[in-house]
Amino acid sequence: MHNFDFYNRTRIVFGEGTIARLGELAQPLGKKALLVYGKGSIKSNGVYDQVVESLNAAGIEFVEFSGVKPNPTLTHTREGIALAKAEKVDMIIAVGGGSVLDESKAIAAGAVSDADVWDFFLGKAEVDTALPVLTVLTLAATGSEMNGGLVVTNEETHEKLGMIKEPLQPIASILDPSTTYSVNAAYTAYSSVDAICHLLESYLTHSDDFAPLQDRYVESIVKTIIEVTDTILESPDNYQARAIMMWAATMAWNGTAPSGVGPFILPHHFIGHSMSALYDTPHGASLSIMLPAWMTWRAAQDPSKIAQFAKTVFDIDEADPAEAARLGIAEFEGWCRKIGSPTTLSAANIPLEGGPEAIAANAAPLRHMWGLPDYDEALILEILKPAIR
C-alpha cells in the first residue's frame, strides 16, 4: 500500500424528493446564485420547477445560465464566468449531468480570478479558491457530484482537457434517482460504461501488488453496475435500480477506489477525449470502444490483472491467465454491445479511413500532460487496432 491523502467534503443528500432541500443547502452560502443547466430537459421532466420552488421558498435569488452542451465548451464557460462576475453571485448551482457540473466548476473557479479560465487547465494558473458549488444531479455517470474534477473542450484548438482541484469539490450534491427515469437507453448505457471505466482505470493500471481492499471495492461496484444496468434497460422507471446506479457512479469516482494503490494512468479517458473532441462521440461511447481495445493490448504484455477481473466480475473459471483475460474481455465487450454502447469505431460513426490517425494525432501531443509519455501516435494506433472495424 502506498501513502495517500484522502479528502472529500461533499455532502450527499440522496433520495426521492430531496430537491426540496436545495434552498436549505444554499442559505449558508449566500443570497444569490448562478443557476446553470443544459438544453432545457430539466424543464420537461419537472426538475426545474422543483429547483425554482425550493430556491424561492428559501429566499435565494438566482440568475439563469443555460445551454451547456454535452462535452462543455470553453466559449460557453467564459460566458458563464462573465455573467457570474457581472451579477456578483455568491454561489453556483449546477442542475444536470456531468457536463453541467463540470462547466459549473470551471465557472466557479473563473468567477473569482483575473486569469483566463483556460490557463487553469494548461497549468499556467492555480485554482486556489472558487465560488461554492451546489449540484442537483440528473445523470448517474461521471462522479463529478462528489469530486473536484472537470473536463472542458476548447473548440478552437480541439483540445479536451481536465483537472482535479480540491476547491472545486461541491459543497453539497442532491441525488434524486427519479430524475434519471427520463435518461434514454443509449445514455443509460454510456453512463454505466463511464462509471465502470473510472473504476477499471485505477484497478487495471495501478502498480501495487497487494491491494485486496481496493480491488474488491472495484470488483463489487463493477459487478453491481452491470446487474442494475441490465435491470434499468428492461424497466427504466425501476427506482431501486436507478438508485443503486446513482450511488454506484458516485462511489466509483469519489477518491475511494484508488486510495493507497499508488500511481495509475487514465489511457481510456486520454484517447477517448480525442474521439469526443474530433467526432463528438459521447464520452461513455468512446470508453466502451477504448476499454476492450486497451485490455486486449495490455493482456498481450501481462494478462494477470485482466484475468482477475474476468474471474471476479464474470465468474470465468479458467486457470490460464491469458485465456481467462481473453474470455473476460470478450464477455465485457459483448455486454457493452448488448446494452448499446459501441465497441468499434464504425459503430460510433468514426471513419475507419483517417479516423484512427486523426485521433492519434489529436491525443499524442497531450500525452505528457496526462502522465503517459509512452503514448505517442504509433502506440495509440496499435492500441486502437482491435477497434478499427
Add this chain to the structure above:
Amino acid sequence: MHNFDFYNRTRIVFGEGTIARLGELAQPLGKKALLVYGKGSIKSNGVYDQVVESLNAAGIEFVEFSGVKPNPTLTHTREGIALAKAEKVDMIIAVGGGSVLDESKAIAAGAVSDADVWDFFLGKAEVDTALPVLTVLTLAATGSEMNGGLVVTNEETHEKLGMIKEPLQPIASILDPSTTYSVNAAYTAYSSVDAICHLLESYLTHSDDFAPLQDRYVESIVKTIIEVTDTILESPDNYQARAIMMWAATMAWNGTAPSGVGPFILPHHFIGHSMSALYDTPHGASLSIMLPAWMTWRAAQDPSKIAQFAKTVFDIDEADPAEAARLGIAEFEGWCRKIGSPTTLSAANIPLEGGPEAIAANAAPLRHMWGLPDYDEALILEILKPAIR
C-alpha cells in the same frame, strides 16, 4: 434503497512517516493544543517524539493531558475539559487508539460549552459546535478517526454511552500503519472483531431487501480483514497487512457501509458495552462473544442474511439457508477463537453464575436510548444463552 445524507469531512493522511505532517495540519486551526494520550505507550514506541517534533517545528504550543483509559471515563473526560478551558486551547490533538480519540471528542465538545459533558450523552444538551480535533491513530479498530462517534463510561453509574455528532468529526487524521506494529496479538484480534462488527451490524440488521452495493462493500471488507488479521498474527511487522487493516477499519465505520440501507440496529455494541462497563471486558472481546450468540438467535427466526454472509465471506456451498447460516456462524466463531478473541463468557472471565443476569440488568434500561425497545432482560438473556459456557 432509502433516502440518506452522507457527509464526512475528515482528511485522511495515510502512510509511513506521515506524523511529520501533524504540525502542518494544526497550523490553520490555531496556536495552542491540548495533547491527549493514554498510559504512555506512545512514549516507548517513538510516536510521542514524532508528534512533539512536528508540533515544535510548526510552532504549535501544547499542553499535555495523559492517562486516558481503555473504555474512557467520565471523570477523566471532565478533567480534560477543565484543563482545555483553563489553558484556552484552540484545538485537541488525540494520539492513540479509539479510547483516546473518543475522550478527545468529548473534551472538544465540553470545552466550548457550559453544559456538563454527560448531558450531551443523555440528550439533555446538543453538540452544536466543538473545538477542532486532529488525531494520530495508533490502533486500527474503532473508526473513530473518520467519524463523529464516541463512547464514554460513567464509572459512578456504570453506564457506557455513545453519540454520533457531525461537529465531532476530526478535521484530519494521520494513519501511520507502522505505529500499530507494537499492538499485541490479543488487541490485534479484538480490533479486527470490532471493525467486522461495525460492518456486520448494519449488514445483518438493515431492512432493505435490495442493497447489492452496500452488501458487497461489507462482504469485501470483512473478507479482507479476516485475511490480513491472519497475516498480522503470523508477522506483526508486516507493513502491507497492517496498512490494509488500518484503512479497512476506517472504511468500516465512516458512514459508507450503511448509506441508503435504512434503519439498522447495534445489538452487539448495546449488550457488549454492558460487559465492558461491568467486567472491564475489552470492547472487541465483548463483540466476539456477542456476534455468534446473536447470529444464532437471529438465524432461528430468519437465516437468509446470515446464509448470504456464510456464502460470500466463507465460500460455504450449502443450499439450505438454515444449514448455511449454522455453518457460517460456526466458521466465524472458530475464526474468532483461533485469533484469540473470546466467544464465551468464561473465556472472558465473566462469571457464568450471575454474570448474564447482571449484564442484562445493566443493558436493558438503556434499550430505548439504543432504539432497541424489545431488548428487555429476558430477551438479552435468551440472546446470551449460547455464550453462557
